[in-house]
Amino acid sequence: MNRPGTDDRPDRLYTLTSGRSRPSREDLDLVTLIVAESGPTAGLSSELAAILRLCVHPTSVVEISAELGLPVSITKILVSDLLDAGRATARHPRYTASGRPELDPATLEKVLVGLRAL
Template structure:
């Protein structure tokens, strides 16, 4: 990224996505055959659609494109608005909130899943 101007230019000067439900763990997938004619999609929009041929999170998209999360959220919101992508909410939003009595503590099963995932990276 070359300086602070670029993210501003990429998002058209916007700093917030059109939808406030985009979390960094929200999953994004491209909608095959979506009609985006008439939509003003820049290069980054097109790259996101190409990346999301397979399911990716907002955080993964940001990492692949080397862009800040806030910029990716704005771009994904644009694509969602024109029907080019589909967004699935984070698992915690689907299955309810964690137990408030366990605030600050992660369930052992989650920690085990993270450990298994890290081992698979090797």
């Protein structure tokens, strides 16, 4: 069963992306942070407007996907549209030589504090 407000019918997803199956950007991954550069305006789809509202603060692609109840592949296409239009910016993670995301000690400390609070 779908979460309230979501509808994963293939025809709806096809319509959301105007039939596209790939984002215009290949550099988006699950942990790329998206930041809105403007608020939602008339003429935007409800999904694009929702992404801009979510991304007032840096929000990862996977968090956007989960919050909207959309597949990550569809979310990447929608986020790419906002990036291409200059409505949002992306903050890409840095990777170490081993291919793992580089995390600064302050971020790790915040994660540890959050986990202890659970």
